[in-house]
Amino acid sequence: MDLPAQLRLALQSSNHPIPSQTWLTAIVTSRTPPPPFQSLLATAKARLLAADLTTPGLLDPSLATPLPENVSDPNLPSRTLTADVHVQVVDIENLSRSRWEQVEELEALERGEGTRGREIIRLPAPGQGDDGSGGADLGDEEGESQASAAHARRTAARTGGTAPGGSKKATHRLVLQDHAGRTVYALELKRVDRIGVGITGIGEKMMLKSGTAVARGVVLLEPENCVVLGGKIDAWQKPWLEGRLKRLREAVGSNPSPT
Structure with a gap:
């Protein structure tokens, strides 16, 4: 199985939107030789999650299901x-x-602050964990995009409080x-x-x-x-x-x- 097909299968199994063949091929061929598969998958996930779903050519039209046309109709009871x-x-x-x-x-x-009661919790800059280290072990952009929210949730769990907006x-x-x-x-x-x-x-x-x-x-x-x-x-x-x-x-x- 070629790399684009492997990426498609891995993304589908993790409930991610399925990108088009063109998008997957561009990810695979962006570096020569391609990086290890897990690194490639992490990069694909991060870029996909940071993209606008409405971007033409991003998703495979045969596998992307839209909301029903009248989904917002208040006259439909259920x-x-x-x-x-x-x-x-x-x-x-x-x-x-x-x-x-x-x-x-x-x-x-x-x-750049979260709150717990009267105590101010300063959230780390993107890419930093609890110890100030980067989030690269999550895989390229994925680590950076998730580090701040993850830190807030971990802080809340340790202290018995909640992350901002997480009551x-x-x-x-x-x-x-x-x-x-x-x-x-x-x-x-x-x-x-x-x-x-x-x-x-x-x-x-x-x-x-x-x-x-x-x-x-x-x-x-x-x-x-x-x-x-x-x-x-x-x-x-x-x-x-x-x-x-x-x-x-x-x-x-x-x-x-x-x-």
Whole structure:
């Protein structure tokens, strides 16, 4: 079996979106000779999770299932997805917090801080673990893209607290987008641990499993019906944070916190 075919099979077995043959071939031929397969797979995963799913030629059209055309129709009382669908997060909101609390939470993220009670936890720069070492052992870009969120979760586990936005009692509403550009609201029906403001990146990839319920145009998320794959789109993260903060500050009549 050639390397592109091996990559396709490995990505499919780990619930990742399946890239086109052209994209896989470009990954394999970018270095001569190709690196070891595990390194190549890690690079493919990282680049795939950092890409915009709507990019022409990224995904194999024969294997990429879009959301139903009328998925957001509020007049449909209930339905279920008939196939697995890969989506990316384009917005997230913690509905269990007031607007002012959301402003404080996002301002902390803007400063590169997480909070646990009254204690400030400074998150490491991307690519650093708990000991300050790089995340290269996860494989190229994959280590860097996941290190900060992983550190926050480990800190919370050690101290008994939670990562930013990761309260067990939180309820999040997301806007999800498929590879065709179709968007839909999604709501946590049951808490999904890897979803949260400061945990979920904008552009992060998820797989909605076949059978996932949709009620009145809203996807109902549970740990059993979705797979959070990780990643984010760096070019989207800062504009989203700035835009969300601006809207929330206007809503509460707040000025930016002094620096």
